Amino acid sequence: MTIGHTTPAGTSVLDDLSLDQGFIVKSKLAIRIAKTVDELGLNQREAALRMGITQPRLSRLTRGKFDGLSQAKLEECLVALGHDVTINISPRHEGVGSHRVLEIV
DSSP: OOTOOOOOOOOOOOTTTTTHHHHHHHHHHHHHHHHHHHTTTHHHHHHHHHSSSSHHHHHHHHHHHTTTOHHHHHHHHHHHHHOOOOOOOOOOOOOOOOOOOOOOO
């Protein structure tokens, strides 16, 4: 544990943990799914039906266990909940690129 470290404002703590980028992207999508389900006032059964997954799978997803769910499926879930999902590819640059999830509020 780093003592005295503060995550900069506007930055996700997930980005600050040096985790696998694919895991971070899926985590952020899962967090948005959970928030949307709550905002819509849906129970897990109703939300899972709308997203085309089972209630137990949604339960695991909201607890951060999304093994067996691809990024594409998480994006489909967001679309089913009424979100638009856009993938942008930036111009190529030197070095290795990165994955990011930018949420427009």
